Amino acid sequence: MVAIAASALSVAALVFIVFWIIKFLMAVKDYSRTCYLIRQFPHEPSHPIWGHLFDYPGPNEKGLQYQREMTAKYPRASSVWLGPSIPDNIGVHAEKDEYFEVFSVISKFALDVILKCAFSYDTDCQKIGNQNPYVQAVYALSEMAVQRYFQPWFHSDWLYFLTPMGRKFRENCRVVHKLANDVISKRKITLASTTVRKQEVKKNCLDFLDILLTARDENGEGLTFDEIKAEVDTFLFGAGHGTTASAISWAMYSLAQHADIQATCQEEIDELFKGRETDDFLWEDLSHLPYLSMCIKEALRLHSPVPSILRELTQDTDIDGHIAPKGAIVNIVIYNIHHNPTVWQDSLEFRPERFTEENIKSRNPYAFIPFSAGPRNCIGQNFAMDEMKLVLAKILHRFTLVADPDHKVEKVESLVMKAKTGIQLKAIPRKQA
Numbered sequence: 001m002v003a004i005a006a007s008a009l010s011v012a013a014l015v016f017i018v019f020w021i022i023k024f025l026m027a028v029k030d031y032s033r034t035c036y037l038i039r040q041f042p043h044e045p046s047h048p049i050w051g052h053l054f055d056y057p058g059p060n061e062k063g064l065q066y067q068r069e070m071t072a073k074y075p076r077a078s079s080v081w082l083g084p085s086i087p088d089n090i091g092v093h094a095e096k097d098e099y100f101e102v103f104s105v106i107s108k109f110a111l112d113v114i115l116k117c118a119f120s121y122d123t124d125c126q127k128i129g130n131q132n133p134y135v136q137a138v139y140a141l142s143e144m145a146v147q148r149y150f151q152p153w154f155h156s157d158w159l160y161f162l163t164p165m166g167r168k169f170r171e172n173c174r175v176v177h178k179l180a181n182d183v184i185s186k187r188k189i190t191l192a193s194t195t196v197r198k199q200e201v202k203k204n205c206l207d208f209l210d211i212l213l214t215a216r217d218e219n220g221e222g223l224t225f226d227e228i229k230a231e232v233d234t235f236l237f238g239a240g241h242g243t244t245a246s247a248i249s250w251a252m253y254s255l256a257q258h259a260d261i262q263a264t265c266q267e268e269i270d271e272l273f274k275g276r277e278t279d280d281f282l283w284e285d286l287s288h289l290p291y292l293s294m295c296i297k298e299a300l301r302l303h304s305p306v307p308s309i310l311r312e313l314t315q316d317t318d319i320d321g322h323i324a325p326k327g328a329i330v331n332i333v334i335y336n337i338h339h340n341p342t343v344w345q346d347s348l349e350f351r352p353e354r355f356t357e358e359n360i361k362s363r364n365p366y367a368f369i370p371f372s373a374g375p376r377n378c379i380g381q382n383f384a385m386d387e388m389k390l391v392l393a394k395i396l397h398r399f400t401l402v403a404d405p406d407h408k409v410e411k412v413e414s415l416v417m418k419a420k421t422g423i424q425l426k427a428i429p430r431k432q433a
Ligand code: HEM
Pocket: 039, 064, 067, 234, 235, 239, 240, 241, 243, 244, 247, 305, 306, 309, 310, 370, 371, 372, 375, 376, 377, 378, 379, 380, 381, 383, 384
């Protein structure tokens, strides 16, 4: 009798242990999958209980192929919007002779740019600013995704969505997805019904959304609504606006800190305008700003707007004599690569001459990877470089930037590199400078 009870007890104990081992393995799997999903834009969970668990794994190869096509053709799409590409609010602060917080001004600008260039969509985030529920939701989601990432106990969807933060997250997802849905649906109708848009598409005046909606594979099949939405999300949140906002803000900060370097940029820009009647930039001007380009690259190195990326190993990999197993998630810290003392002497110094052609040639190409490297590198990098050149050239043509000497700027790693209490700069109109 005792023996039967003992063996029943050990079977129960065994079942209990196996149950917890399975639970543990599922939690580990859930964790790595969540890391992956958070790396993409955290789209709205498709199921009330399972949340993201059985959703599509972010943008697929077919979609990325279209994205690549778009970036190859982008000058035509975005040159339409070369005109107003200076952050409106800088002029307002300059008139009042006051310091302004750079991230908040530039990120609204960058959101306007990507919405306009990729989707021909006017939001005017710069004017409406934080009162716009859409802008609010975008910022809140970026913050929440980072908070969640650092709280592993919330990686499980069912627990997270029971919390007030999880519910707020979901609410914000709805706001954002409503906009994506509206933009796509409206364009579908315009494409189907207006000859003007069709002619534009024929003439190749495409924006990113046109490409997604009109592209067909070899069997004549297009992307589904959900696939298009995944691509729109990647462009808007995962990739196209926070990154550029961070890069422009930090470049402005470094230039403000180095009056001599800033002045050299201004001379280069003024030279372009000699003998011209308007101060509109031409598309060709972007290839005649070598010194400004060097400053931008040095800012990308020094501040690393995307500080780190994750990769899942598809095979056992020898890293410096240590074998990292297949399936492991590896964190590649771009910021550390950009501060490797064996490559970059005095790495915390802002020195644009590190990017003269000669210096670039003598360096390992993997020493500088702000846009990552390899087959999944940033497909928006040419667009981003042009956007940065254009906006910085426009700002420096009109203003001289000065940093607030009483404000301490401290880096804080988020999805993109930010400053703990922001960056405070003043823009002084150049005639008075
Ligand atoms: C200075 C600005 C930018 C920086 C520093 C940057 C950096 C990066 C990095 C490091 C990656 C690799 C991410 C990873 O592997 O986890 C990436 C991917 C990507 N970026 Fe950018 N990016 C910038 C601007 C943009 C812009 C403006 C767009 C869109 C117009 C864009 C679109 C993308 C897309 C779609 C991917 C995913 C590519 C893929 O998975 O194959 N990026 N970016």
